[in-house]
Amino acid sequence: MDFNLYFYLRTDKKNxxxxxxxxxxxxxxxxxxKIPVGFSLLKNDWGENQLPxxxxxxxxxxxxxxxxxxxxxxxxxxxxxxxxxxxxxxxxLKELLNDNPIRQQIDETQQEDGDYEILSxxxxxxxxxxxxxxxxxTITVYKTxxxxxxxxxxxxxxxxxxxxxxxxxxxxFSVYLKNKNMMFSSVGKHIKTLxxxxxxxxxxxxxxxxxxxxxxxxxxxxxxxxxxxxxxEFQILRHSVSYSEYEIxxxxxxxxxxxxxxxxxxxxxxxxxxxYVDLMNLRSYHIQIDKKELSKRNSHKEPELMVYLKYDRQKxxxxxxxxxxxHRHTLEIxxxxxRPHYNPITMVNMNIPENTLKKWLxxxxxxxxxxxxxxxxxxxxxxxxVTNSDFNIEIKLLCEKLEFNELVSITEKRKxxxxxxxxxxxxxxxxxxxxxxxxxxxxxxxxxxxLMKSTGHLKIDTLKRYNKYTTTSIHEEFENxxxxxxxxx
Numbered sequence: 428m429d430f431n432l433y434f435y436l437r438t439d440k441k442n443x444x445x446x447x448x449x450x451x452x453x454x455x456x457x458x459x460x461k462i463p464v465g466f467s468l469l470k471n472d473w474g475e476n477q478l479p480x481x482x483x484x485x486x487x488x489x490x491x492x493x494x495x496x497x498x499x500x501x502x503x504x505x506x507x508x509x510x511x512x513x514x515x516x517x518x519x520l521k522e523l524l525n526d527n528p529i530r531q532q533i534d535e536t537q538q539e540d541g542d543y544e545i546l547s548x549x550x551x552x553x554x555x556x557x558x559x560x561x562x563x564x565t566i567t568v569y570k571t572x573x574x575x576x577x578x579x580x581x582x583x584x585x586x587x588x589x590x591x592x593x594x595x596x597x598x599x600f601s602v603y604l605k606n607k608n609m610m611f612s613s614v615g616k617h618i619k620t621l622x623x624x625x626x627x628x629x630x631x632x633x634x635x636x637x638x639x640x641x642x643x644x645x646x647x648x649x650x651x652x653x654x655x656x657x658x659x660e661f662q663i664l665r666h667s668v669s670y671s672e673y674e675i676x677x678x679x680x681x682x683x684x685x686x687x688x689x690x691x692x693x694x695x696x697x698x699x700x701x702x703y704v705d706l707m708n709l710r711s712y713h714i715q716i717d718k719k720e721l722s723k724r725n726s727h728k729e730p731e732l733m734v735y736l737k738y739d740r741q742k743x744x745x746x747x748x749x750x751x752x753x754h755r756h757t758l759e760i761x762x763x764x765x766r767p768h769y770n771p772i773t774m775v776n777m778n779i780p781e782n783t784l785k786k787w788l789x790x791x792x793x794x795x796x797x798x799x800x801x802x803x804x805x806x807x808x809x810x811x812x813v814t815n816s817d818f819n820i821e822i823k824l825l826c827e828k829l830e831f832n833e834l835v836s837i838t839e840k841r842k843x844x845x846x847x848x849x850x851x852x853x854x855x856x857x858x859x860x861x862x863x864x865x866x867x868x869x870x871x872x873x874x875x876x877x878l879m880k881s882t883g884h885l886k887i888d889t890l891k892r893y894n895k896y897t898t899t900s901i902h903e904e905f906e907n908x909x910x911x912x913x914x915x916x
Contacts, residue, residue: 429570430455430514432500432554434464434493436473445469451496453504453520460517462524464489464496500524501547509577509586543634545587545624546580549573552627564742572620579603592625594639601645615645654854655863655893656697660831664694665756667829686828689821691760692810696860699751700868700882703815703857704741710807711765711796713738714753716789732785734758740883747883758784764809766791819856826852865893 431454436447446467453460466489472480479489503523507515515523553569579600580586587596597618604614622641628634656664667682668690682690696706715737718730736751753761758781766787801807833851861882868878875890884890 430504432497432504432550434477434497435461436468436470437461438470442467447473449473449493451493451500453500453517455514455517455520458517460520462496462500464493466492497551498543498547501550502544505544505546505550509581543589543632545589545592546573546576548589548628548632549576549624552624555627555631562742568616569620572617575604575617576600576621589628589634589636592628592640593637594642597621597640597643601643611645618643618645653862654835654837654851654859655866656831656855656859657833658867660829660851661697661863661867663829663831664690664697668694669756669759682825682828685821686825688811689813689818689825692813692818693822693825693855693860695757695760695810696857697863697867698757699736699753700861700864701736701749701751702740702742702861703818705738705749706810707812708741709736709738709809710804711792711809712807714761714788714792716785716792731782732789734785734788743883743885745885747885749881749883751881755781755784758788761809762788762791765795815857822855822857822859823852826855831855862893865890869893 431452433452435450435452437450438447441447444467446469448467449464451462451464453462466485468479468483472483474480479486483489500520503520504514507519507523549569550573553566553573556566556569582603583599600621601614601618604617605611622643625636625640629636668687692706695701696703701709713736715735717733717735719733734753736749736753738749740747740749762784796807798806827850829852831850831852834848835851835854836846836848837854838846865878865882869875869890875887878890879885879887882890
């Protein structure tokens with residue numbers, strides 16, 4: 428359980444001048460310790476940002492005292508936590524502060540020089556991030572990194588300060604994480620958090636720091652070290668959720684409603700490149716339907732419809748709009764949602780022209796979106812809520828049933844890892860859909876710069892990781908695009 432530490436103006440008390448005492452509140456396990464700062468303020472001199480008004484004549488001195496007190500308290504709390512593995516109770520912290528008067532001064536010379544302990548700055552950094560309404564997942568990463576830093580200091584029996592920050596310290600922490608058999612992606616995440624923390628020290632705290640820490644890099648996974656569905660497996664998956672029964676090696680395999688739902692979720696991601704979080708946030712108003720522009724030569728024809736998804740990616744810092752064209756199987760899935768009488772598992776539907784499906788979707792989508800019984804955003808949800816963890820378990824069972832048994836070798840992103848062999852269904856997860864979409868699109872010759880508009884990738888180099896080159900694919904590329912020895916007129 429974490430603690431809270433913040434300054435609070437005690438408006439419930441006041442002196443003869445009408446001033447209120449300022450306290451530093453330590454909150455742990457619903458208990459509060461009120462620590463006097465040593466001066467009082469008028470209510471008008473206390474800003475909404477929980478700091479004294481900058482116009483106050485003694486502003487700099489008050490800020491200095493507040494900073495010194497907070498550092499002393501955080502230092503006491505962190506030392507106790509390092510020794511006993513938990514934060515002190517309010518009673519214990521009061522005893523520690525009263526029993527150690529020397530620590531109440533904290534070596535002000537050192538503090539003024541800016542040589543703060545990294546752990547205490549970590550706590551302030553996390554607290555400030557909370558006030559800035561960072562995503563909870565980001566705060567969780569910050570707290571996890573802090574926990575690893577605590578263990579790192581214990582292992583080295585050293586309390587690191589700002590003056591210790593450099594490339595070597597970052598490298599030592601990286602090696603410590605790798606020695607815990609941590610995946611490279613996780614190591615990179617914690618190293619990135621440290622870089623953010625040190626940037627905070629220099630920009631927000633105006634502390635001097637050795638910039639060599641920015642040079643640290645963490646190895647990435649091997650190129651193409653991930654699993655995607657092959658074209659054949661993609662078609663098997665498609666048929667498995669389009670028809671109630673189908674043949675594989677003369678054996679008839681039936682899927683129940685839950686298995687069909689899980690299969691459709693994967694199929695939809697394989698066909699659109701959506702991430703799982705974006706899929707779960709997909710609403711009917713993200714479906715866009717427009718008419719293609721006709722040339723003058725074909726102006727007498729009825730314009731064809733363009734059906735596509737238009738949505739903003741989740742979990743990215745920069746707003747990124749995605750435009751994803753929809754075709755046969757994705758249209759069928761959406762129709763089964765917005766048109767009650769359309770059932771894509773009925774074999775008679777297999778011969779319906781795609782343009783007819785688009786027209787049906789256009790008509791039924793208007794009815795779906797204007798339904799007066801829909802009162803909130805969740806009423807426009809296209810797919811039922813399935814947690815990521817449940818999906819990852821169930822999709823493996825489904826793919827095992829579909830006999831995706833190909834042997835694949837994977838080198839995990841860990842220190843000194845060796846290749847391990849798995850059955851393909853064991854490696855399929857919510858990430859497989861997006862990876863399959865990009866891989867198949869690149870294989871079909873979709874331009875990477877166009878593909879980025881549908882996937883939301885910001886760097887074209889990221890897409891290069893999805894190019895899976897095999898002897899056959901290299902041969903086919905030359906056979907289809909280069910013919911040597913051809914005579915020209």
